[in-house]
Amino acid sequence: MKKVHMIVSGKVQGVGFRYSTYNLALEIGDIYGRIWNNDDGTVEILAQSNDNAKMAQFIQGIRKGPSQWSKVTYVDIKMDNFEDYKDFRMAN
Incomplete structure (x- = not known):
């Protein structure tokens, strides 16, 4: 299983980035994890x-x-080793 940890910079808050990323993961399929604003x-x-x-x-x-x-x-x-997820969610 490939696991990656990404930090995305730019105009990525307040523009629907997390929701669009969630939809991208669902559209592609077999992508699991979490996304949140810093x-x-x-x-x-x-x-x-x-x-x-x-x-x-x-x-x-x-x-x-x-x-x-x-x-x-x-x-x-970065490659990472975090807990296994069974879905893709937007975290608070």
């Missing part, structure tokens, strides 16, 4: 998938900016 204006994502191609598609969608109003300037991506 106090510094970034958005943090924990994502996992058994399918490397789907994970690559998800990451590409994040880099592009899944919301038409968002503007992603940088995505810090």
Whole structure:
């Protein structure tokens, strides 16, 4: 299972970024994890998938900016080892 920890910078809060990312994960399928806003204006994502191609598609969608109003300037991506998720949710 591939697990990634992403911190997304740019215009990513108040523009539907989390909701669009949630929909992207559902659209691609086999993407599980959590997404939340940070106090510094970034958005943090924990994502996992058994399918490397789907994970690559998800990451590409994040880099592009899944919301038409968002503007992603940088995505810090690291491999991680966090708890297994069975769904994709927006956390508070």
